[in-house]
Amino acid sequence: xxxxxxxxxxxxxxxxxxxxxxxxxxxxxxxxxxxxxxxxxxxxxxxxxxxxxxxxxxxxxxxxxxxxxxxxxxxxxxxxxxxxxxxxxxxxxxxxxxxxxxxxxxxxxxxxxxxxxxxxxxxxxxxxxxxxxxxxxxxxxxxxxxxxxxxxxxxxxxxxxxxxxxxxxxxxxxxxxxxxxxxxxxxxxxxxxxxxxxxxxxxxxxxxxxxxxxxxxxxxxxxxxxxxxxxxxxxxx
Amino acid sequence: xxxxxxxxxxxxxxxxxxxxxxxxxxxxxxxxxxxxxxxxxxxxxxxxxxxxxxxxxxxxxxxxxxxxxxxxxxxxxxxxxxxxxxxxxxxxxxxxxxxxxxxxxxxxxxxxxxxxxxxxxxxxxxxxxxxxxxxxxxxxxxxxxxxxxxxxxxxxxxxxxxxxxxxxxxxxxxxxxxxxxxxxxxxxxxxxxxxxxxxxxxxxxxxxxxxxxxxxxxxxxxxxxxxxxxxxxxxxxxxxxxxxxxxxxxxxxxxxxxxxxxxxxxxxxxxxxxxxxxxxxxxxxxxxxxxxx
Numbered sequence: 231x232x233x234x235x236x237x238x239x240x241x242x243x244x245x246x247x248x249x250x251x252x253x254x255x256x257x258x259x260x261x262x263x264x265x266x267x268x269x270x271x272x273x274x275x276x277x278x279x280x281x282x283x284x285x286x287x288x289x290x291x292x293x294x295x296x297x298x299x300x301x302x303x304x305x306x307x308x309x310x311x312x313x314x315x316x317x318x319x320x321x322x323x324x325x326x327x328x329x330x331x332x333x334x335x336x337x338x339x340x341x342x343x344x345x346x347x348x349x350x351x352x353x354x355x356x357x358x359x360x361x362x363x364x365x366x367x368x369x370x371x372x373x374x375x376x377x378x379x380x381x382x383x384x385x386x387x388x389x390x391x392x393x394x395x396x397x398x399x400x401x402x403x404x405x406x407x408x409x410x411x412x413x414x415x416x417x418x419x420x421x422x423x424x425x426x427x428x429x430x431x432x433x434x435x436x437x438x439x440x441x442x443x444x445x446x447x448x449x450x451x452x453x454x455x456x457x458x459x460x461x462x463x464x465x466x467x
Numbered sequence: 468x469x470x471x472x473x474x475x476x477x478x479x480x481x482x483x484x485x486x487x488x489x490x491x492x493x494x495x496x497x498x499x500x501x502x503x504x505x506x507x508x509x510x511x512x513x514x515x516x517x518x519x520x521x522x523x524x525x526x527x528x529x530x531x532x533x534x535x536x537x538x539x540x541x542x543x544x545x546x547x548x549x550x551x552x553x554x555x556x557x558x559x560x561x562x563x564x565x566x567x568x569x570x571x572x573x574x575x576x577x578x579x580x581x582x583x584x585x586x587x588x589x590x591x592x593x594x595x596x597x598x599x600x601x602x603x604x605x606x607x608x609x610x611x612x613x614x615x616x617x618x619x620x621x622x623x624x625x626x627x628x629x630x631x632x633x634x635x636x637x638x639x640x641x642x643x644x645x646x647x648x649x650x651x652x653x654x655x656x657x658x659x660x661x662x663x664x665x666x667x668x669x670x671x672x673x674x675x676x677x678x679x680x681x682x683x684x685x686x687x688x689x690x691x692x693x694x695x696x697x698x699x700x701x702x703x704x705x706x707x708x709x710x711x712x713x714x715x716x717x718x719x720x721x722x723x724x725x726x727x728x729x730x731x732x733x734x735x736x737x738x739x740x741x742x743x744x745x746x747x748x749x750x751x752x753x754x755x756x757x758x759x760x
Contacts, residue, residue, distance in 0.1 A: 386576055386578075386587070387547075387573060387576060387587070387589045387592070388589050389573065389589065389592040390592055390595070391592050391593075391594035391595065391639065391642055392592075392594070392635060392638060392639035392642065393635055393639070394573040394593075395573075395625065395626075395627035395630060395636070395654055395697055395698050396573075396575065396576070396697045397630075397697055398695075398696075398697040398698075399631070400631075403575065403576060403579065403697055404576045404578050404579070412635065413632075413635070416632075416635055428635075428638045429638055429641060429642065431594065431598075431642060431645065431646070433595070434551065434590065434591050434595050434609070435590075437590070
């Protein structure tokens with residue numbers, strides 16, 4: 231899940247030149263689940279913009295829970311299903327994560343785009359109304375020794391060899407409402423009977439796999455992950 | 468070899484002090500105070516590294532100036548602001564400026580300081596930094612490249628005896644020793660009994676530990692630390708002792724309390740690290756009253 235929140239209308243309006251014709255695009259997967267850019271929010275954004283005298287040529291979100299960040303879905307939506315309205319637009323306002331924004335650049339052959347949302351993190355949907363971050367998408371998972379909990383994500387300092395001295399009553403020095411990530415790891419390892427893993431030295435993070443931009447060639451038999459750490463080929467047996 | 472390492476090796480009871488660089492370039496007062504109050508009273512002087520994540524003059528420059536003025540500095544280095552390249556480069560730079568002691572820390576998070584929107588680095592943690600220092604001492608950098616001439620740092624680390632659960636601190640302390648830590652300075656200690664119990668647990672490590680003494684300025688400061696500062700616990704009787712003291716007599720009381728704690732701690736550890744937090748002029752008298760002069 232890519233968690234997103236909608237930008238304030240005043241900020242969105244500040245992106246638009248006088249007389250600029252806009253097509254509003256939403257996403258029916260993650261942004262719909264965040265209520266930041268599903269069908270309902272996309273339609274509502276179009277109405278709000280019209281209420282501010284912005285010329286809206288149309289709006290659309292992928293059907294059947296589709297993700298905007300899949301290029302074929304975005305292409306069908308804008309180049310077939312909503313072709314006329316999309317072609318009349320000077321620009322596209324995207325209510326989705328940053329991946330979706332670029333998907334629209336690709337789908338339209340380079341049309342001007344405006345971000346309607348802020349992409350805040352990738353998270354677990356704990357409940358329909360609560361999403362929280364457990365993974366930083368670093369490209370090389372290290373949770374085997376920490377009982378499945380990621381210190382890079384749960385500790386604001388991303389410390390890999392145990393807690394700093396800054397937590398108090400089990401809470402983080404950065405935010406007294408937030409549990410110390412390393413105390414969570416310690417408790418979890420105790421539960422699993424693997425507390426000796428706390429003594430294991432962890433090398434500095436390889437930032438190569440966390441470099442940007444990264445890409446993945448996907449295949450049933452063979453995939454290839456490209457990052458500044460090099461090309462990593464994965465062959466399925 | 469640094470005086471600090473020699474004295475700790477020969478099992479002498481060692482006193483270290485601390486200065487915090489100012490924000491701005493006026494350093495006359497810091498240097499004058501250090502010469503007058505610390506030069507002849509402590510073995511070495513820690514210089515904090517952008518303490519509390521507040522931007523100031525760097526630790527290395529002040530360490531160098533202390534050295535020029537006849538004092539032995541302890542270069543504090545936090546991993547918050549520099550990546551591996553900058554940390555190792557600064558270590559080599561410090562060595563050629565005559566700085567022999569380094570204290571490796573994680574450092575307070577950016578959001579606790581005055582540049583809250585700055586990029587949080589933490590490319591390394593304190594254990595990994597100690598390992599990097601060990602590597603430089605051995606003649607290679609973190610990438611395994613050979614150095615043309617290597618430093619011989621005496622490297623230390625910190626530990627918080629009153630952390631709860633203390634086992635987590637002890638595990639990390641063990642990792643720091645394995646990574647190369649040769650001495651420890653602790654977070655502030657006020658409760659001698661808790662400190663003794665901590666020392667019993669870490670005695671097996673056989674590494675010199677300097678107990679942290681933060682000069683207690685008022686009952687308000689004590690209550691504040693108890694509520695907000697991690698790993699610091701001021702017992703009620705000390706708070707009362709401070710609260711019952713007239714304002715103009717507080718400095719004397721602060722000296723008396725610090726000296727008393729040092730006398731009580733002395734049999735259990737190899738030294739004390741005095742952090743006067745601005746009350747630098749209390750240090751000589753604390754040392755005298757603690758019978759260490």
